[in-house]
Amino acid sequence: MAVVDYGMGNLDSVRRAVQLQGSTATTTADPQVISEADRIILPGVGAFGEAMINLRERGLDTTLTHQVLDERVPFLGICLGMQLMARSSTEHGNHEGLGWLDCAVVKLEPADTAERVPHVGWNEVHPAIDSPLFHDIDNDRDFYFVHSFHVATDDQDVVLATTPYAGGFNSAVGTRNMFGVQFHPEKSQQAGQILLKNFLTWKG
Amino acid sequence: MLKVRIIPTLLYRDFGLVKGERFDSQRAVGSALQAVKVYNLRGVDELMFLDVTATRQDREPDFALIDELADDCFMPLTVGGGIRSVDHARRLLEVGADKVAVGTGVVECEGLVEAIASRFGAQCVVAVIDVRRDDDGRASAWIRSGTSATGLDPVELAVQVERAGAGEILLQSIERDGTMIGYDLDMIASVSDAVSVPVIASGGAGTYEHMVEALGSGASALAAGAIYHFTQQTPMEAKSAIAAAGYPVRR
Numbered sequence: 001m002a003v004v005d006y007g008m009g010n011l012d013s014v015r016r017a018v019q020l021q022g023s024t025a026t027t028t029a030d031p032q033v034i035s036e037a038d039r040i041i042l043p044g045v046g047a048f049g050e051a052m053i054n055l056r057e058r059g060l061d062t063t064l065t066h067q068v069l070d071e072r073v074p075f076l077g078i079c080l081g082m083q084l085m086a087r088s089s090t091e092h093g094n095h096e097g098l099g100w101l102d103c104a105v106v107k108l109e110p111a112d113t114a115e116r117v118p119h120v121g122w123n124e125v126h127p128a129i130d131s132p133l134f135h136d137i138d139n140d141r142d143f144y145f146v147h148s149f150h151v152a153t154d155d156q157d158v159v160l161a162t163t164p165y166a167g168g169f170n171s172a173v174g175t176r177n178m179f180g181v182q183f184h185p186e187k188s189q190q191a192g193q194i195l196l197k198n199f200l201t202w203k204g
Numbered sequence: 205m206l207k208v209r210i211i212p213t214l215l216y217r218d219f220g221l222v223k224g225e226r227f228d229s230q231r232a233v234g235s236a237l238q239a240v241k242v243y244n245l246r247g248v249d250e251l252m253f254l255d256v257t258a259t260r261q262d263r264e265p266d267f268a269l270i271d272e273l274a275d276d277c278f279m280p281l282t283v284g285g286g287i288r289s290v291d292h293a294r295r296l297l298e299v300g301a302d303k304v305a306v307g308t309g310v311v312e313c314e315g316l317v318e319a320i321a322s323r324f325g326a327q328c329v330v331a332v333i334d335v336r337r338d339d340d341g342r343a344s345a346w347i348r349s350g351t352s353a354t355g356l357d358p359v360e361l362a363v364q365v366e367r368a369g370a371g372e373i374l375l376q377s378i379e380r381d382g383t384m385i386g387y388d389l390d391m392i393a394s395v396s397d398a399v400s401v402p403v404i405a406s407g408g409a410g411t412y413e414h415m416v417e418a419l420g421s422g423a424s425a426l427a428a429g430a431i432y433h434f435t436q437q438t439p440m441e442a443k444s445a446i447a448a449a450g451y452p453v454r455r
Binding site (some may be wrong): 007008011013046050080091115118119120122123135142147165184186187190192 | 205206207208209244247249251271274275278279280281294297298299300301302303322323324325326327328372373400401402424425454455
């Protein structure tokens with residue numbers, strides 16, 4: 001399995017968490033290695049525009065799109081990696097994403113003055129459908145979030161889970177072989193480990 | 205609902221963890237790796253790791269050390285001390301930090317907060333504001349682990365760093381540090397009111413009641429060190445007390 005290295009942050013944390021589940025993770029920026037991987041995780045913290053530039057410079061955008069959309073390789077996007085699955089983002093200007101899902105990345109807007117942005121800390125994740133990603137995870141389990149933007153969509157079919165903050169936002173999206181989570185499973189202790197195990201053992 | 209975060213603060217100096225009073229008189233309180241392992245087992249919400257001599261010794265962050273600590277840290281880790289460039293932040297994030305805490309760099313390195321935030325996002329930049337009050341009670345921000353005055357008003361500095369792109373503010377009271385007499389509630393209220401990013405209260409926690417008071421003053425998260433090093437009180441019990449006071453905590 002491959003953890004995609006595109007110069008955007010917390011690669012080692014993801015690699016360690018995956019290894020804790022007994023999987024061997026290769027951290028790589030090599031399109032050839034990613035093409036041969038049986039699973040792909042796209043982690044990342046940072047700015048959307050910069051991330052897309054980094055993916056394109058390394059030729060990873062086309063490789064990932066081919067592997068995920070055509071070859072149907074199981075894919076998990078984490079935080080920024082989830083947001084990149086969307087068509088576009090308004091973070092520091094307008095940017096085009098990988099466009100796998102009919103979603104747009106927009107800023108979190110506090111629903112009241114008590115809510116602060118960024119949304120930092122542990123918050124509940126409520127699965128919207130019976131997704132394999134959330135097997136053995138309670139309905140209101142807390143996961144760790146740290147983000148200012150979220151993935152909005154009119155296509156309710158791709159919403160896997162929601163979280164009650166800023167009026168409620170989509171904390172997991174996906175379809176078929178692709179999953180994206182706004183929280184950090186690699187930093188969510190036991191709940192995160194179960195979720196990673198679910199992804200790593202998912203048979204499709 | 206977003207939970208209140210209870211954040212143990214680990215102060216690192218030379219080869220191990222220390223804790224003192226008023227940013228001074230530090231004594232050894234154990235090994236960093238051991239502390240990370242224990243807190244990871246106990247499921248604390250987040251860890252704050254501050255290298256308190258990096259800036260004064262003109263050192264870079266100890267990337268190898270953070271890499272080693274992160275091996276046992278499956279919870280959020282904020283790392284501060286000696287961060288003076290985007291490259292420092294990048295390397296810390298790569299080896300396993302989730303957020304970087306910038307204090308002296310906020311004042312001394314022009315554009316640093318903006319640069320880190322635009323590269324890695326506001327959510328990973330914690331601006332550290334260390335506050336000391338003079339004899340008249342007038343507060344000002346200090347840098348270099350409390351050894352150098354800036355003359356800046358902490359509230360104005362908080363507004364500036366938020367505008368520059370900081371995603372959180374770690375607000376530390378220098379004279380309350382390690383004293384366990386309670387947080388500087390007025391300062392927490394003033395800064396929380398002035399910014400819309402989360403404020404992490406730090407300096408002075410000695411009882412769970414102090415933590416509840418800080419939440420009442422507007423803090424989003426509670427950092428503390430001495431209370432966990434020198435008393436029998438624990439982050440787990442703190443959560444129970446805070447829940448009993450009506451605030452949401454993670455179980």
